[in-house]
Every structure is written in structure tokens, then in C-alpha cells.
Amino acid sequence: MEAAADLRDTALLTLKFTFNPRLGIDNPVLSLAEDQDQSDPWNLHRPRFCLLSKEEGKTFGFHLQQRLGQADHVVCRVDPGTSAQRQGLREGDRILAVNNNIVAHEDHAVVVRYIRASGPRVLLTVLAQNVNDVASVLQESDAFLCPTLASGVRPRLCHVVKDEGGFGFSVTHGGRGPFWLVLSAGGAAEKAGVPPGARLLEVNGVSVEKLTSNQLNRKLWQSGDQVTLLVAGPEVEEQCHQLGMPLAAPLAEGWALPAKPRCLNIEKGPEGFGFLLREEKGLDGRLGQFLWDVDPGLPADKAGMKAGDRLVAVAGESVDGLGHEETVSRIRAQGSRISLIVVDPEADRFFSMVRLSPLLFSESTEIAAPPLAETKGLPVEDTVEPSGLAGSRQCFLYPGPGGGYGFRLCCVASGPCLLISQVTPGGSAARAGLQMGDTVLEVNGYPVGGDSDLDRLQQLTEAEPPLCLKLGARNPQGLESWIPLESGEDWTLASELL
Structure with missing residues (x-):
């Protein structure tokens, strides 16, 4: 596949x-x-x-x-x-x-x-x-x-609905692709944003570049009364030709799409946000995070959340591939004001069909890292909590999509001391506030600082998450004489799996 x-x-x-x-x-x-x-x-x-x-x-x-x-x-x-x-x-x-x-x-x-x-x-x-x-x-x-396409000069994803004149286009004759479209003046395709003389790239998410004319006609007929076309106008085709750049679907702009993602900005009320998040399979069999039990009159309902919506992003960051605990952690980390991007079942089916993320067509999506939110009084995973020991703190971490926690350990040669030597930006450790130079005092309740630390750490990190670290005051001077722990490769995260 x-x-x-x-x-x-x-x-x-x-x-x-x-x-x-x-x-x-x-x-x-x-x-x-x-x-x-x-x-x-x-x-x-x-x-x-x-x-x-x-x-x-x-x-x-x-x-x-x-x-x-x-x-x-x-x-x-x-x-x-x-x-x-x-x-x-x-x-x-x-x-x-x-x-x-x-x-x-x-x-x-x-x-x-x-x-x-x-x-x-x-x-x-x-x-x-x-x-x-x-x-x-x-x-x-x-x-x-690195050449890029100029603003407004990109392929288009156009959703065409039949009217009394049909789809409003015909296809250039030829035994096999590529194909170009001839538009009917004022027809459905022109109204849907298909530019004159456009090259046809995909029909309903499937490339037509190597189809025969008969195969293309059969695919259009099977679409029924509406069809989604990926097309490139002559100026787009020319610019891509000059730059040596592909006419690829992820570059597309959306035109007259039947559904779009929705951005919900919700502020917590006295009775909470008013919704429940569950991990389950959708109508198309895809496993995801779905929103249910939206309480009438509470903040989630007022923000436009509907029961059955699928969550696709938290604070502009995709949750695709994340488990339930990690998704909940990211929601809670925003504090009392949360920003969610969701799609209803119809939009979910549409973007699944065209094999593109709804986030590519969300005007409200901010890819940049969101500002830190106030989390006082919230039981947040992947965050820092005060500890009973003066000068120390506890961190609870869940593994990221690549299976790691996003940090590396080193051992100080001058004494029995473990330090955080590297923190992966954007990872679980970074969100929890770990910094280079932090001293590790305990891992999952077991004190460290002895000769058997390496064996014990390996056993502990294979246990069920979350990973609980007790950290002491930072010791940047200790990093001058650190020794890397190669045995930590299996459970730390030096790179992102994508």
C-alpha cells in the first residue's frame, strides 16, 4: 500500500x-x-x-x-x-x-x-x-x-459540484496522461476556482498522470455529483518548470472545499471546559482522539464544539500519532485557556480521501511554538511539581511519538552524579522544564548516585510511563568533566522519528 x-x-x-x-x-x-x-x-x-x-x-x-x-x-x-x-x-x-x-x-x-x-x-x-x-x-x-513558489502561484485543490451543465469542463484528448482541462464559461468548475487551461493532477486524491483516458473518464463518472480536483494553472506549471519544482499536493491551496477544520478557543469556566476526550476508531477505521459529552451551555459548547469532532491539533501542533495520555498532557499544559483544531466527521472523511492534513488548510493554525500558559493548580503531565526536598522538583514525562522522552544523561567523572546533558527542543523533557545541567536525584522513586545506576536506570525506563524524575539544582560546572552514558541510547531521544 x-x-x-x-x-x-x-x-x-x-x-x-x-x-x-x-x-x-x-x-x-x-x-x-x-x-x-x-x-x-x-x-x-x-x-x-x-x-x-x-x-x-x-x-x-x-x-x-x-x-x-x-x-x-x-x-x-x-x-x-x-x-x-x-x-x-x-x-x-x-x-x-x-x-x-x-x-x-x-x-x-x-x-x-x-x-x-x-x-x-x-x-x-x-x-x-x-x-x-x-x-x-x-x-x-x-x-x-531553495526555490519556493510565489504567493498565489500554487496548485489548487478545487471541489466541483455538478449543476445543470455538469461539471463544467472537458478533458483534452489523448490515450494517456498528462491531461489538461477545457472549461465551460460560467460552469461549475470555473465557479469552484479551476483556472483556464489547468493541468489535471489528481482526482479525489489519486494521481491521474499515468491513467488512460478511459480510466480517467470512469473515475470521474464514479465520483457522482461532486469531485475534488488537484489542478495547476499555466503560470504555476511554468514556474515549477523553471524552478525544477514538483507539482505536489502538499503545496496546494484550497478552493471551494466542502469542509474545513475549525479552531476552538476555549476558556475554562467554574464547571470546567465541558467535554470528554476519548481515543477510538472513527467511521473510516482510523484511530484518533474524539470529543464527546459536550455539556450544553459550558465553554466547549459555546466555542462551537460538536460531539463526534476529531481533534487534529493542540495549540497549532498536530496530535497525529500521539497516544491518549500525551494528547491529554498537551491540552492540560495550556492551562485555563486552550486552543484546539477539530474536524467534524464529514471533514474528516474528505481530508482522508484527498490524503492531505486538514492543518494545511487551516487559516488559524500557528506552527510556531505557542506561548507558555499558566498551569497553576492543574494536574499536568509533562510538567514540573514542587517536591518535599528543598531545592528539588519532580517532573512527570510521557514518551513522544518516537518512543523517547527527549533528553540525554551524562555522568560527572569527579563524583557519583548524573546530569542532564542535552534536551531535545519540543520534546517531552523540554515541555516539562528540564534544562541542561539539572542534577538527577531520583528516577521513579529510586535514588541515583551509586555504582548500579546504569542497570537500575535501564530497568526503570522500560516500565510503564510516566517517567518520574526528581531533579536537584543545576550544576553547569559539572558538565565540564562529564562522561556520556552510551547505554542510554535506547531510551533517550537524540533525534525525532518522522
């Missing part, structure tokens, strides 16, 4: 051109992903586009790491047999852009949010490690290295 999705998406990666032996190749800048020699890293002499797809419950198959002291976001591992490997993502690649957003100098947590908010498909612009090193020496700007 995942390989089939990759094949559909690869068809859109670049515009194909015909080799004329008399004229030669008309645009040597263009290169199909499948035509590149992936075994020769020096052949990857420019930014590449990797269009990744994932099936429900799976990942794209790569690990993202930010190098300490640098703004680079580097692929540190590519899992075999995954979409990332099939689409040519390589260890050492630096990510320059996610979809149409340049992210080279963004915070690590922001880059992770962009990728997760993209849903089942994402377009990455990457630079090979050797090329990145040369570009750094030459001080070439990311705007020069």
Missing part, C-alpha cells in the same frame, strides 16, 4: 520532457528523481525534492536531528524499506524546506511541527551533505539554494 502511494506521488515530482536528438535537452536543470544515480553522492549537486507518503499508523521512515550549536536540520538515519528510502532521502541530507516553507534556520521543534502538520504526504527540499558543506563555505543564502 505504501509503495503504491509512493508511485502515485512520484508521478507528480517533475514535469517530463521529450528528448529531441536535433535540439538536445531543452532544460538540463530538470531531472526526474527516478533518473538520478542515487549511488553517486556527487551527482546530487543541487537541492532535491523528496515527496514522501505514509500509511495510517506508520511513519515516513527517517530520523531528524539538529546539530548542537547549529541551525541545520539533518537526516541522521533512513529506515530501510520505507517511503524515505524509496524516494531517495539519504543520511546526512540537510532539510531546507518543508512543502513551500523555508525552514533552514527555524527552531528544531518548528521543523518537526511543519512535517507532522503535513499529514500523510510531505514535500521535503533537501541538500546533500557534501553540497551543504561547500555552500556553507561559500556562504550561499538559503533563498538562493
